[in-house]
Amino acid sequence: MPFALRSIALAVTMAAPLALAQAAGAPLKFCYEDIPQAPWTMPDGTGLNIELLKRAARITGDQINFVARPWKRCEEETRTGVIDAMVGPSDNPRRRTYSRPPTKADGSQDPERAMYRDHVDLYLRVDSAASWDGKTLVNPRKLVVAQRGYYIVDMLQARGQTVIDTPKTAEEGLRLLAAGSADVAVLMGRDAENLLKEDPRFLGRVVLAKQPFATFDFHLMVGNKAYDKEPKRFEAIWNAIAKVRATADYQRLEQPLVRQHEHD
Template sequence: MSTRLGFAPLLAFATLLCSGTCLAAEPITICIGNTASPPFLFPSKDGTVQVLIRMAAEQQGLQVKFQPMLPAKCAEEIRAGTINSGAAMGFTAVNQEFAAYPMKKPGEADTSKAVGAARSVVYRMKGSKADWNGSSFSDVKLGVLFAKGNSVFTEKLKALKVPFNDETATFQKNLLKMVAGQGELVIGFEHEGKIRMEEPEFAGKIEALPVPFTEAHYFMAFSKKYYEAHAAQVDALWAAIAKTRSNPAYLSAIKGIQ
């Protein structure tokens, strides 16, 4: 048998092996928003979610690459399969059309494998009559403001049939719009709200309403195309995320992030 003939079967066998494993060795590309969402995600440094995913991936021998982009673009890329994953996606009906989540049972995501949970709060100017009572809004004429790209907020407001405006990129800018009289209410995450309410342009001017708007878990969700090709790898990564969340090393690593 010639050297060439003997090498051909080995090359074919290596190709078969590569078709199942080489793609998985590539870094997982993960989109995040192009604006900060403290303390969870930042486009220029690692937030608590990025630290969690990096540590869990390292345990599995995987590499990850975070790519900031507009939230709408992120959804498009995941749907197309050109981006592998979204770092912190809400478990919404629209997202489930194109993204795979860790599931506890059909129709229910496994919250033990979430990258985190966040509460959103409704803010108004002090003295305003605009209100949110936990089930409905009142005295809202200009629409509810929130940062562009939050599918959890969008779907809930649509279900409530409440007018909203999500044309502005950040929570801070929406607060400025409200101060300028361009909206009566702003929805934002509670953690960032506490930070913003201490800033000079908002201190003493705005207040948080007592009833939360949402209390939702967020997940590292994958494009269905990627999950179908690497289901075992993704399942193992989700399991590692669940374990890492309570790991003392992780809890120490995220101290001070805000």
């Protein structure tokens, strides 16, 4: 190859990564909760959601910086534009005021581009007068323990319940329930299920209701400030999430972990 052609080829080769980075835009900052939410996210930056987004970013060419935050801070920094997106919340009217999930043409959330689907469990204090059949919550004391910053707090309040939302973790929620602060707790994640089986503080004091309190699709919720600036970029990331979830390789990774937690 003549020298001039070699020089041109070398210049093109060296410019390609730079062009890709410029096309992808500046690095993105995504926050996730700083407490364990196995198998989806863990405080050390592992979990299925993180792996899913890393694989999606390889498709789109984006660079993503993941930061762990207390959930209320994660929401506030997404609202103000410090954070570009939140990893794994559910869609609800309050969050729609400052962020958005992937949506269909009619504006409703798009489950095909969600990160995952999971349920929220309800726990009862043994020997209390409270019960839950999947539809009707009988709770004479009207006190429910839930973790702060979650949409389930709004849902419970809409049912006329007084919510004790001081707990940050499922362990704190179970401890309050076992101590008699309330007869009902509605807790996110699978950690509470595992604690119920393994921790002697809760054995014989707390039971898991047979029916979940609610089931949600969980999304990459993008802040309005970030989305309005680069809508095509985030649509591409949501599309890439759907593509990764459909691959046999990711399903092989996801299914054993999800199955493990569903049957523990």
